[in-house]
Amino acid sequence: MxxxxxxxxxxxxxxxxxxxxxxxxxxxxxxxxxxxxxxxxxxxxxxxxxxxxxxxxxxxxxxxxxxxxxxxxxxxxxxxxxxxxxxxxxxxxxxxxxxxxxxxxxxxxxxxDIKPKFQKNIFRFDHNIIIYLILFILALFILFYNQTNQAIRSPWEAVPVLFFIIYFLATIFLLKTKNLILLSLHFFLTFIIAVVVYKIGYGFDPFVHRAAEYKLAELGYILPKPFYYIGQYTLVVFLSKIFFVPINLIDKILVPVLAAITLPVIGYYSLNKFVNNKNLLLIAYCLLLIAVTPLFFYTVPQSLANLFLLILIFLLFNNINKYLTWFLVIIIFLIHPLAGIPALILAGVKNFKKLFYILASILIPLFFIFGSLISDFKIKFSFNNFSNLRGLFENIFSYLPFYSVYHLIYLIKYNWIILFILIIIAGIYYLIKTGNKKLLVVSCKLLVVLLINLILLSFFEFKAVIDYEQAEFVKRLGQIILLVLAPVFLLGVYYILDKINNLKAGRYMVIVLVAGILTIGLYLNYPHVDAFEKNRGFSVSKADIEAVRAINLDGAEKNFVVLANQSTAAASLQEFGFKKYYTISNAKFQIPNLFYYPIPTSSPLYNIYLKMVYNGPSLEYIEEARKLTGVARIYFVINDYWLDAKKRVGQAREIADEEFNINDKIWVFRFD
Structure with a gap:
């Protein structure tokens, strides 16, 4: 004592x-x-x-x-x-x-009278662990060696095929070791690719949120105070302050690192009481990466909220007490309400009566209706988004596996819903077989409630969202439904692998099969460009950064607006934050805060930019931007990767007052 x-x-x-x-x-x-x-x-x-x-x-x-x-x-x-x-x-x-x-x-x-435990003998070193660690370090080296600040559409444009070979081999040795800490390392390797390869940053939304975090760190407030995102913003600023690490880095690694640390451990221990073969469960658990990698390889409030939601889902399978449940529900709400409402429903399914199910089935649409009434985020009813759901099934059986490796990859991609449903059925059968019907009933109730919300939400048209992004909220809710089914999915995978494992040489078949699926999934879960699929989502590049700096220097203290694509606009957010806004009030638009770059995509400036690049630069479009904003100076930016870039550059050169060339990557034209 x-x-x-x-x-x-x-x-x-x-x-x-x-x-x-x-x-x-x-x-x-x-x-x-x-x-x-x-x-x-x-x-x-x-x-x-x-x-x-x-x-x-x-x-x-x-x-x-x-x-x-x-x-x-x-x-x-x-x-x-x-x-x-x-x-x-x-x-x-x-x-x-x-x-x-x-x-x-x-x-x-x-x-x-408590104190933390400290782990002893974390590794029992054997040759499989040593080989895995060597492959892990080699894979990270390849990622860092090939990181780029150029405009790319996919990390696979910069990362060589050798990385996939090493990843496949590392997965095999991981599955042979059956070590939970190595599993966390593998989750980290899978989630960190975009953070490393995209030197400036991946995507567009993360730049918006990082700009808000920098502003919060600078001022201590954001006005008007939003009722969402603040959970992430305050967490990032807090960690940056006490760790003495830049906000940019904390933000980029937050979700990938936190997911890699928590998901393997919490998920595995939450499910291991449902199985007999704990080692096989660890192998099956690796396939969670197939479902969650697209959600957790970058940081935005939705991804952070989804991570906490998935953790809550696993904890409810582990009979977490109700006080911790409601604590996590509040945290998820503070990060993002679109995950917070399903978390509320998830917590309520086990505790409330029939009336709750009726209310819960319309809760998410009610939230959007309420938001429309108290803000400028207006909605209307439309059948268009509902018809977009059919797009999930358009390519089923479009490609056959025996033509090439790519055909096999895309057969899996376009039929993932069928494969997912089959595995869910296996999981349901396994839960019934093992006497866990009560848990299954709760999962089914939750699924039905969320599906009703999904269908109702698909009838909404969001006026502040551009046409091709109308289904974004439906897509996000669909991803949340997949997260809700994650435990049943993993138990279904376990049941299938257990059957294979009992075959002659079944252990080796399981390891090679899982390693192969994970490697294919790695390719598909990140943006990819190949003979089958094109991607026009170019990343923010060094040229974008230099372009916005040149514009800012040339514009000095003058009022101006910039007609540019989303990547260049994201670069402006990183360099100058939310610098300029204009108030628009005319018969067509009532916009109290119009950003001087064309973001979001619902901005009328973005529509003018699209006219300039699709129809050709015209003084008529420049004048339209002037009338809209009341600003005389307009900049037009064209990137070299635009389909008709040379033609558009030539046309703009004839009518512009001034031109800047950024390393033959970006052309900036000034109209006074």
Whole structure:
């Protein structure tokens, strides 16, 4: 007992020293290296350790750490969001949030006599583990060696085929080791590809959210205060402050790293009580990557909320108590309501009566209707989006596997719904067979409720969304439905692999089959360009950055607007944030805040830009932009990857007042 008390005293002393040193470093030293070390000890050692020991006391050490990290980050989100909504989220609020959380940790240590466990013998080193780690390091080296700041449509345009060979081999050795920590490393390798390869950044939406996070860090507030996204924004700013790491990096790695740490551990331990062969479950669990990689390889509020939602789904399979359930529901709401409402329904299915199901079945459409009434995000009823759902089934059996490897890949892609349904049926059969009908009934009720919401939502047309993005919210809800079914899906995979495993040489068949499917899934789950599928979503490039800097320098303090594509607009957000807005009030448009670049795609400036690139540059279109904004100076930007770029450059050159050339990658034309 004296030894235990001595260890507890040592831990308490170290914790107090870490807390005080962090404050000293934040206010005086401002050392990035010391800040990083101390923050890692505080978050992963104390916060994750103590919360895990308190709320997952009878679980394994790995589960405690993962669960503690989820709850710790959730508490940061809750307290930080309260400061944001009640006051401001400035440096003082960040310090107070840090002290409150540290105080809660210290209270738990003293009140409940708990201390975190520390894992011993994490690895039993054998040749399979060593080979996997070598392949893992080699794969990361290839990614970093091939990272690029050029405009690309797919990471596979920069990454060589050798990476897929190494990934396939690494997966085989992972499956042979059946090690949960290596599984987390494999999830990390799968999720981190876009973060590494896209040197400037992947996509468009992440740039918007990072710009908002920088603005929050600078001002301590965002006006008007939004009722969504703040969970992510405050978390990123908080972590950036205490880790002494730039917001840009924290934002990029948040979801990929958090998903890699938490999903393998929490999901595996939540499902292992339903199976007999724990090693085979770990192999089956790898196939979760097929479903979730597109959601978790980049950070936006929707992806972070989806991650917390998936964790909640797994925890409910593990009989988490109702207080932690509602705590996570609140956290998900603070990040993104489109995931928060399904989380509310998920929590309510087990606790409420029949009336709840009726309300829950229309809850998401009601949310959008309410949002339309209190904001400029207007909606109307339309059958168009509902007809878009048929697009999911258009390419079924379009390609046959015996023509080429690509035909096999696309046979899987275009028939994934059929494969998913078959695996779900196997999972349902397995749950019935193993006597888990009650759990199955709850899952089915939730599925029906969400499907009704999906169908009703598909009748909405969103006026602030461009035509080809109208189905975006329906698509997101569909992804959430897939997450809800993830445990049943994994148990179905387990059941199928168990049957294969019982065959002669079945163990080897399982390993090769899973490794092959994961490698094919890796290719499909990231943007890809090949003979079968084209992709026009070019990334933000170095030339985009230089172009927006040149425009900003040339424009100086003058009022101007820029007609450019989404990548160049995203570059402007990274470099200059939300710099200029114009108020538009005429018979056609009532826009209180029109951004000076054509974003979002519903912006009337974007429509003018499309006319310029599709129909050809014209002074008529330039004048349309002037009348719309009341601004005399207009910039028009054309990228070299545009289909008729040379033709459009020649046409613009004839009518423009000035021209800039960015390394023959981007042409900027000024109209005064």
């Amino acid at each position: 004296q030894i235990l008390n001595s260890k507890k005293s040592i831990f308490n002393g170290i914790f107090i020293i870490v807390v005080l040193l962090m404050l000293f470093n934040i206010f005086l030293l401002k050392s990035a290296i010391l800040g990083l070390i101390l923050a890692v000890l505080w978050l992963f050692g104390a916060v994750a350790g103590i919360f895990g020991a308190k709320f997952a006391a009878n679980q394994s050490n790995l589960y405690q750490k993962a669960m503690g990290l989820v709850l710790g980050l959730g508490l940061i989100i809750l307290i930080s969001s309260l400061f944001f909504y009640l006051f401001n989220f400035n440096s003082l609020a960040i310090i107070l949030s840090y002290l409150i959380i540290s105080g809660i940790i210290f209270y738990l240590i003293l009140k409940f």
